[in-house]
Amino acid sequence: MASFLQWQCHRFDGFTPVTLYEMLQLRDRVFVVEQQSIYGDIDGVDLSAWHLAGRDGSGRLIAYARLIDPGVKYPDAVAIGRVVVAPEVRGKGLGKQLMAEAVTRCERLFSATPIMLSAQVGAQGLYQAFGFAAVSEEYDDGGIPHVDMRREAHGA
Structure with a gap:
């Protein structure tokens, strides 16, 4: 059974x-050390x-994603990026909870706007379950195969 997470969503100035x-x-810990991907994480987009941020009952950060305004990464779509779940809590459905919350937040913040993401090829199935479809050929991003995926806007 999946654990319950407490969600916080804020702009950069909301960080302590x-x-x-x-x-x-x-x-x-996940992208650079575990996945051995050398890339510029501090890219100005934050x-x-x-x-x-998804925190467990003790307040520990165990799930995270960033939501990027339309026009920053993709011209007509909001982007979900840096999707990550702490290694020690994987296999409990937290990735699905994180994606469900990320999609819901995108729809609230940017109504009637498509959502895109750059998916690690091995995680495509997770994103497909949320209505995302591949819209690019496979490409290398930091030494890991990726594909761009898009979810059309729902509602008005």
Whole structure:
């Protein structure tokens, strides 16, 4: 059974020094160390993105994604990026909870706007379950095969 997460979603100025450190540490731990992907994580996008954090009952950050305004990464779509779940809590449905919350937040913040993401090829099935479809050929991003995926806007 999946664990219950408490969600927070805020702009960059909503971080405290500690919560900013926790977010950067989780992303570094998974993307750079675990996946051995060398890339520029500190890319300037965090400054204008929405930050979605899932915390367990003790307040520990265990799930995170950033929501990027339309026009920043994709011209006509909001982007979901840096989707990450802490390694020690994987296999409990938290990735699905994170994506459900990210899609819901995008729809609230950017109504009637398509959503796009750059998916690791191995995670395409997760995103397809939320209505995303591949819209690009496979490409290398930091040494990991990716594909762009898009979910058309729902509602008005």
